[in-house]
Amino acid sequence: MTTEMSPESVSGPSSTDQSGPESFSTTASKVTTVLGWLSLASIAALLAFGLLISPPEISQGESVRLFYIHVPSAIVCLYIAFSITFVGSVIYLRKQSVFWDLVAGASAEVGVVFLGFTLATGMLWGKPTWGTYWTWDPRLTSTAVSFVLYLGYLAVRRLDMDPVARSKRAAILGIISFANLIIIRYSVAWWRSLHQGTTLDPRDTQLDDSMLVSFFLGLVALSLTFAWLVIHRFRVAWLEHQLEAQQLEVAIAERTASAGPTGLAAGGA
Amino acid sequence: MVDNWPHSSLQRSDGSLTEIDLTPVEPSSTASRNKLRNRLLMGGVLVLLGFVLFQALTSARVFFRNVDEAVAERAEIGDQTFRMQGVVVTEPAENSRGAITFQIAFNDVEANIVHIGEEPSDLFELGMPVVVEGHWEGDVFASTQILVKHSESYVADNEDRPGVGENPTYESESNDGVG
Numbered sequence: 001m002t003t004e005m006s007p008e009s010v011s012g013p014s015s016t017d018q019s020g021p022e023s024f025s026t027t028a029s030k031v032t033t034v035l036g037w038l039s040l041a042s043i044a045a046l047l048a049f050g051l052l053i054s055p056p057e058i059s060q061g062e063s064v065r066l067f068y069i070h071v072p073s074a075i076v077c078l079y080i081a082f083s084i085t086f087v088g089s090v091i092y093l094r095k096q097s098v099f100w101d102l103v104a105g106a107s108a109e110v111g112v113v114f115l116g117f118t119l120a121t122g123m124l125w126g127k128p129t130w131g132t133y134w135t136w137d138p139r140l141t142s143t144a145v146s147f148v149l150y151l152g153y154l155a156v157r158r159l160d161m162d163p164v165a166r167s168k169r170a171a172i173l174g175i176i177s178f179a180n181l182i183i184i185r186y187s188v189a190w191w192r193s194l195h196q197g198t199t200l201d202p203r204d205t206q207l208d209d210s211m212l213v214s215f216f217l218g219l220v221a222l223s224l225t226f227a228w229l230v231i232h233r234f235r236v237a238w239l240e241h242q243l244e245a246q247q248l249e250v251a252i253a254e255r256t257a258s259a260g261p262t263g264l265a266a267g268g269a
Numbered sequence: 270m271v272d273n274w275p276h277s278s279l280q281r282s283d284g285s286l287t288e289i290d291l292t293p294v295e296p297s298s299t300a301s302r303n304k305l306r307n308r309l310l311m312g313g314v315l316v317l318l319g320f321v322l323f324q325a326l327t328s329a330r331v332f333f334r335n336v337d338e339a340v341a342e343r344a345e346i347g348d349q350t351f352r353m354q355g356v357v358v359t360e361p362a363e364n365s366r367g368a369i370t371f372q373i374a375f376n377d378v379e380a381n382i383v384h385i386g387e388e389p390s391d392l393f394e395l396g397m398p399v400v401v402e403g404h405w406e407g408d409v410f411a412s413t414q415i416l417v418k419h420s421e422s423y424v425a426d427n428e429d430r431p432g433v434g435e436n437p438t439y440e441s442e443s444n445d446g447v448g
Contacts, residue, residue, distance in 0.1 A: 058424040059392055067423065130416045131390035183322075192333040192354065194400050194416055208425035 027235035035228045042221035049217050054210040063128045064211070070121040072218035073114050074143075076226050078181055081111025082150070084230075089174035092167060098241060101167045104174055105157050106233040110226055112150045119147060130194060138191035142184045149177040163244075333400075336375035343405055353410060354400045354418070355380065361393070369415075373399060381409045389415035 028036075050068040057064035088104025091097060122140070123133040134140065156170045183190075188197045207215075336355040339346065355373030364370050369384040382401055393399065393415060403412040 055425040058426045059397075060419060060423075061391075061426070064423055128390055129392055129419045131387070131393070132414070132416060135416060194418055196419060207423050211423055211425065 027232045027239070032228060032231050035224060035231070039221065039224040039228050042217060042224055046214065046217040046221045049210060049214040054214045055208060057211075060129055063125060065214075066121050066125040067211075068214040068218040069222070070118060070125055071215065072222045073121065074118040075219065076222045077111040077114035077118060078146075078184060080223065081107050081114060081226065081230075082146075082178060082181055085111065085150075085153075085174045086178040089171035092171045093175075096164070098167075099238075101171065102234055102237040102241060103230075104171065105154075106230050106237055108150055108153055108157075108174065109233055110229045112147070112154060113229075114222070114226065115143070115147050115150065119143065135194055137194045138187040139184060139193055139195040142180060142187050146177065146180050146184060149173075149180060153177055336373055336380050337378035339405075339410075340378050340380060346405060348404050348406075350402065350404050352400050352402045353380065354398065356398050357393070357395050360395050373401065382412050383409050384412040384415055386413040386415075390417050392417045392419065 050065050056062050084107035085104045088100040091100040127133050153173045156173055159166050188195055333352045336353055339353045355375040357371055358374045359372040361369050361371040371382050372379050398418040400416045401412040402414040403410055
């Protein structure tokens, strides 16, 4: 990802120049442009297959179509997004790498959006099938807990405190929160549950072909969209980090100048 | 694309920078004690989490019983509210007071259900696995909520396929959980 960052894309505006957005470089690159178009194309294909080509289900009827976005969205946030946050957090704690700290944060931010989408589509699906939007079922409850945990993670990332200590705390929370994903994964096996178990059994021949295609299109579309969003989100964060570092340097220079030759040696203010 | 990341607050609208306190911070003598306290606190939280998880795992079965267990434990359950799961084995009917009456079964043990409350979903019918919430009133289970468990299999609704009523594919799952 870093190799795509051209040198001028991180320059940003100078600290004394409050100019318009034209002084910012774009966060887009050839790779993200292609990724963006692929996301759009796969979403179009998903809409065609999910809404038009695939048949209604024998007992659920039309509401089965929520399956093609609900499950892929859950897979993208729970398996991909928060795993990236976990890995980024571990690497950050070991190497204090700002890059991985920002990757972890960007992935969690987009992941929380997908998790909210998963909960929303699940509730919309629950009403016509189960008969209720929400019930305190093990999987629903553990997923709601994760949603709150990662909201907390994002809140910690914005605490007004020393950036290094803040990133450390966020990383620790990013690792702890990951443990709950294991509970979500096995909740339907450990507890009796209203929520259905794992759907994608490779031996399961019950899934109609066009349903299977719709599901995989959902997986591809949401994964590509996720990747596109995370790369852009990371680049914005990276630019902000550069800007902050630059401003700190200017601030130090200004202070050194104002304090005079003996200013800093005397211990400052 | 440019969002309000907190670090940018270093810069004022006139372009100057807000003052940053660059005074060296005295290393705290209580730092190591704080570290120990934090670790103890964190350990305490983890132990508490483990306890809650253990409690949830062991009590989950009490809250969510299969019909055969609920019938066997009827005396000790008393009038406690709990959830019972089974498959609808008789055609649901509406009685004179507007209640829905039907029977559900699990492991060949049946129970009479009288449901007064919100209408169940359209999927509710003979042969579907359900979870009912309520309590025992004598031999009858007084239900306040019917939740329909949909199965993991998705079958295309083709015209040449028989309807659900003629082809009940739903069987009681051996979902025994941990308890």
